[in-house]
Amino acid sequence: MSIEKGRISSQQLLFLISGFVQGSVLLIDFTVGITEQQTWMVLLAGLAIAVPVILSYAALAKRFPGMNLVQINDMVYGRFLGKAISIYYIFFFSMTLSFNIRDVGELYITFLMQDTPFIFLLVFFAATCAYAVTKGIEVLARVSHLFAVTGLFVTFSTFILLIDQMDFSNFLPLFELPFIRLFQGIHIVSIIPFGETVIFLMIMGSLNKTEHAVKNTFLGLLIGAVSLLVVAVRNTAVLGRTQTIWTSPSFQSIRLINIGTVLTRMDFLIGIAQTVLIFFKCSLFLYALAVALSQLFGLKSYLPLVLPLAGIEVIIAATVFQSPVDHAVITQNAGIIYSAPLIFVIPPLSLWIAKIRGLPKFETGEGK
Amino acid sequence: MIYLLLIYAFIAVINVPGLIKRREWRELAAFSVLYVIAFALSLMYVLDIPVPSPMKGLQHLIVDILGIEYPQG
Numbered sequence: 541m542s543i544e545k546g547r548i549s550s551q552q553l554l555f556l557i558s559g560f561v562q563g564s565v566l567l568i569d570f571t572v573g574i575t576e577q578q579t580w581m582v583l584l585a586g587l588a589i590a591v592p593v594i595l596s597y598a599a600l601a602k603r604f605p606g607m608n609l610v611q612i613n614d615m616v617y618g619r620f621l622g623k624a625i626s627i628y629y630i631f632f633f634s635m636t637l638s639f640n641i642r643d644v645g646e647l648y649i650t651f652l653m654q655d656t657p658f659i660f661l662l663v664f665f666a667a668t669c670a671y672a673v674t675k676g677i678e679v680l681a682r683v684s685h686l687f688a689v690t691g692l693f694v695t696f697s698t699f700i701l702l703i704d705q706m707d708f709s710n711f712l713p714l715f716e717l718p719f720i721r722l723f724q725g726i727h728i729v730s731i732i733p734f735g736e737t738v739i740f741l742m743i744m745g746s747l748n749k750t751e752h753a754v755k756n757t758f759l760g761l762l763i764g765a766v767s768l769l770v771v772a773v774r775n776t777a778v779l780g781r782t783q784t785i786w787t788s789p790s791f792q793s794i795r796l797i798n799i800g801t802v803l804t805r806m807d808f809l810i811g812i813a814q815t816v817l818i819f820f821k822c823s824l825f826l827y828a829l830a831v832a833l834s835q836l837f838g839l840k841s842y843l844p845l846v847l848p849l850a851g852i853e854v855i856i857a858a859t860v861f862q863s864p865v866d867h868a869v870i871t872q873n874a875g876i877i878y879s880a881p882l883i884f885v886i887p888p889l890s891l892w893i894a895k896i897r898g899l900p901k902f903e904t905g906e907g908k
Numbered sequence: 909m910i911y912l913l914l915i916y917a918f919i920a921v922i923n924v925p926g927l928i929k930r931r932e933w934r935e936l937a938a939f940s941v942l943y944v945i946a947f948a949l950s951l952m953y954v955l956d957i958p959v960p961s962p963m964k965g966l967q968h969l970i971v972d973i974l975g976i977e978y979p980q981g
Contacts, residue, residue, distance in 0.1 A: 851946030
């Protein structure tokens with residue numbers, strides 16, 4: 541039985557994924573402190589590693605049409621192990637959602653609305669996400685192209701406006717960093733913007749046709765990755781080595797825009813784009829979390845869980861880290877280590893087991 | 909504190925009557941469990957009682973107990 545009645549097209553999936561990946565634009569700052577001027581390389585390497593894994597998500601969704609991650613886990617690993625794995629995923633969804641809600645709060649408190657109480661921002665942001673989620677995935681999918689295009693517009697327009705301030709010698713020297721730092725950077729990038737797309741395993745079950753799912757997942761990922769790459773190149777070219785000392789290199793570089801003293805103080809553009817994109821990302825996470833929990837409990841609808849879950853997430857977001865530094869340190873270590881099996885091991889393993897066992901049996905006609 | 913009570917009263921008012929009317933007892937039970945957890949956490953936050961951070965526990969488990977960590981610096 542499917543909890544979600546709405547259906548999305550594979551073209552909408554493309555925009556959902558590209559908007560979702562762009563929602564992590566500010567999070568590449570976690571990598572910048574480690575990989576400095578080589579962030580662009582790390583992004584490409586992270587993408588190269590993540591692509592086969594993410595395509596395995598689409599292949600898994602194609603193999604189990606109409607089923608979400610919790611149902612797939614139950615079928616592949618059995619009731620008990622499947623449920624345990626699903627609880628691990630639910631923990632991951634819950635934590636990642638709270639970090640993203642916190643990111644919005646930190647963004648506003650640091651750059652836009654310093655005097656507003658932190659909890660107030662979190663409550664209103666989470667309530668807006670909860671409202672969007674109660675409308676269903678179909679509504680979010682229908683407006684996804686607007687979010688994706690807004691992100692692309694801000695990224696490319698700010699890049700063009702900053703071209704006169706770019707110094708491409710800032711990318712030198714190449715290959716200067718120790719391997720372990722590059723590896724950590726690749727690990728962060730492959731998990732935070734790209735690997736988090738594992739939540740689409742909760743959404744791809746709503747696809748009306750799965751034929752083009754793999755192709756559109758790849759294209760969506762590519763569009764999102766190009767946007768991240770443009771941001772990484774822009775920040776390094778404009779700020780050079782100083783990008784590691786700013787709380788947000790993106791904000792700092794945008795503040796330098798000065799076209800004939802008319803076009804200045806363009807940082808509001810980043811504020812708007814990031815609010816919209818993180819809202820989109822958080823809504824998808826909250827949706828995935830509510831659907832996963834409802835599926836786990838065997839409920840008919842996920843709607844009653846949305847508001848209490850939003851309430852829990854707000855408090856976790858407000859208390860999980862003591863400061864942005866704490867946030868960065870924990871994410872750069874424990875955060876990416878605990879989520880690695882969920883992103884890189886379990887979905888490809890599920891696909892492999894499903895192939896060996898010939899699952900799902902109802903589709904191949906072997907089951908009774 | 910008043911805002912907290914108002915918000916949680918609002919959440920209950922928009923969810924509970926529909927669930928009872930449709931006799932969705934399983935949904936009501938799941939809603940109630942999450943609602944109580946959410947209210948308890950919010951109350952702890954409002955009363956300045958430290959809320960345990962799951963990530964701090966995870967960091968302790970992975971870094972301090974299992975010793976898996978990227979070198980700093």
